[in-house]
Amino acid sequence: MKKRIMICVSVLLAVISLVGVFAAQSSKIVGEDGLIAKARKEIANLAEVETIEMTIAGKSTIENNRHLFWIITGNEYQMHRYYPLEVIEVENGEYRFVHLHNGGTQRGQDIFFECFGSGYSFVINNPKCKSIVIGETIVPVTETPFVYYYPFAPNEYHFLDEDGNELN
Numbered sequence: 001m002k003k004r005i006m007i008c009v010s011v012l013l014a015v016i017s018l019v020g021v022f023a024a025q026s027s028k029i030v031g032e033d034g035l036i037a038k039a040r041k042e043i044a045n046l047a048e049v050e051t052i053e054m055t056i057a058g059k060s061t062i063e064n065n066r067h068l069f070w071i072i073t074g075n076e077y078q079m080h081r082y083y084p085l086e087v088i089e090v091e092n093g094e095y096r097f098v099h100l101h102n103g104g105t106q107r108g109q110d111i112f113f114e115c116f117g118s119g120y121s122f123v124i125n126n127p128k129c130k131s132i133v134i135g136e137t138i139v140p141v142t143e144t145p146f147v148y149y150y151p152f153a154p155n156e157y158h159f160l161d162e163d164g165n166e167l168n
Contacts, residue, residue, distance in 0.1 A: 042100040058147030059120035065089040119151040
């Protein structure tokens with residue numbers, strides 16, 4: 001009788017361990033394809049979420065291997081939407097999902113930011129934007145899409161075109 005109970009307990013523990021291992025493996029997000037697949041599962045307000053083109057614009061990184069990936073939907077013939085996807089890197093190129101943010105705050109045409117950590121993550125997908133001015137810091141926008149992380153919540157920031165005019 002004791003032997004049977006021990007066998008049942010051992011089998012039960014083995015099954016629980018296996019379920020835990022498979023659950024941990026299935027929750028890992030691997031590479032850019034995995035990040036986009038996770039974004040497709042998490043985005044609730046987009047009717048064509050399964051078929052629309054999605055790309056990763058870039059990422060911002062803070063302490064503890066925490067990343068904010070900017071997912072852009074659409075192509076040159078469609079309106080773009082921006083989804084900040086927060087993950088923790090558990091191994092090189094493997095991530096654990098934390099949160100899909102609510103689409104970022106718009107600061108102009110194809111310019112968005114999201115509070116991340118103690119700072120702001122910016123995504124610029126407007127080819128007219130040539131620099132970000134944050135206080136005394138001038139950040140050249142070298143290509144679009146462009147992602148930049150500022151480690152503090154800035155009091156003031158501006159997005160400028162090539163002539164130094166502010167974009168709205």
